Amino acid sequence: METAPFFVTGLTVFVLSCFVGYYVVWRVTPALHSPLMAVTNAISSVIIVGALIAAGPADFILSKWLGFFAVILASVNIFGGFIVTHRMLQMFSKKKKK
């Protein structure tokens, strides 16, 4: 059998993920919409994967520099996003103990 081009596989994954996202996000309580934004913001920095590949080669060519800056930007987001989320969730949960 002829293998399908990646585009078809990718589209399949994409459409199914949209549905998963749709059903999962509707279950998020409105009170946690801000942490939701912070978390989605942090995980959207998964594009760091692309940046790592760009920054990966040993020789310093244009794409390596572009990748390097992208790694910095995505890292700001990953660390910043998760830390802010953590701070927010800390606020929501601390009253439970009292």
Added chain:
Amino acid sequence: MSMTIPLLSYLVSSVCCIMALRGLSGPNTAKGGMYFGIAGMALAIVTTLTLPAVASYGTIILGIVIGGAIGGGIAKKIEMTALPQLVAAFHSLVGLAAVLIAAAAFSSPESYGIGETGDIHVGSLIEMSLGVAIGAITFTGSIIAFGKLQGLISGKPVVFKGQHPVNAALGVLLLVLIITLCATQVAAAFWAIIAVALLLGVLMIIPIGGADMPVIVSMLNSYSGWAAAGIGFTLQNTLLIVVGALVGASGAILSYIMCKGMNRSFFNVILGGFGGETAGAAVVGDNDKQAKIGSAEDAAFILKNASSVIIVPGYGMAVAQAQHALREMADVLKKEGVKVRYAIHPVAGRMPGHMNVLLAEANVPYEDVQELEEINRDFSQTDVAFVIGANDITNPAAKKDPKSPIYGMPILDVEAAGTVLFVKRSLGSGYAGVDNELFFYDNTMMLLGDAKKMCEGIIKALEH
């Protein structure tokens, strides 16, 4: 065969990201969800570092350390009231990162296995140009949103003649450039796509007013996801596609919820220009009507004698940083035996869930905070509605005046309460530029002044 293990770990990483969102369905599972997200991200990074395409680690580690230090430093220090602009700034970074990665892929396609320089597969070019365009729009759009939220740019909508034709023309130009790029592989077309998309991002967000920011922040959140998915298609990476789609869907749902909270269509918000023409807005407050203006002592007297109070916070509370003083006031009232609850309108504040975070920061119990649908019926059995820093979301014109620009927007029925105490800096109109006739109702008492100082004044008066 060598790719099997990395691809499987990407799958695990994708599942972790789904679990991260799933955890946010309740406050008890939220933290667990966040740890799933962190684990997923860590796994994705480690897996990528083991790929043969990644040969040197020095720059990468340096990049992560620099980025991590900046991100961590900002995130630890940021005030919770400044959250919307922080999120907007973070979105811009995702957008810019997407642009840089696409540019890297364009200049060295060999690294990603999508062709040779000057001879990239057409499919990859289409995906790449979509990813780079969405990324660039997200980047400049988020910067404008950040500027508006931070007060660097006027929160008022900036409108000029022929705005929509210009945007439409730029959109068409973008399409033409993408086709040109695919047909000719000319590098100039690629850079032109970026330039046009950057400009389009600015022009799209600049006409949108401050009160519509919750929609815009959610929309840019969604765009950053679509940009990641676009890059995922370019790099043939399913993890990026999955996570991009999740984020995109999440942002789209939040935008939808925010639009519904204002009873406006998404396109209505995007086309912008709302709240600019104050003069054209329905004038309901006749000049001969007098608003009753009270002092902190008057308010304390009324609150003390109430048996139930509903507090309605808005963006003004965030600006004045009044959430802690407000909670102290509520504590004093509770000690007096008053039932105190909080009513949150979906679009209160400048981002989805903004008020909930601020109240949580001030240690307001989670159970006391209720959403519009849950609590709206209770206003008629409530002695006092305490509106602090909110305006348009309580305006009865939304129910009664079909000519009002906010007509049809679901509002909190505060006027049904025995007394409405309205903390506000002046008798001016809200962000939508609409007068609020509620100020002149017989059962309304205006408490003019800074929200925080007013709460402190009321606490002092209550304790006497």
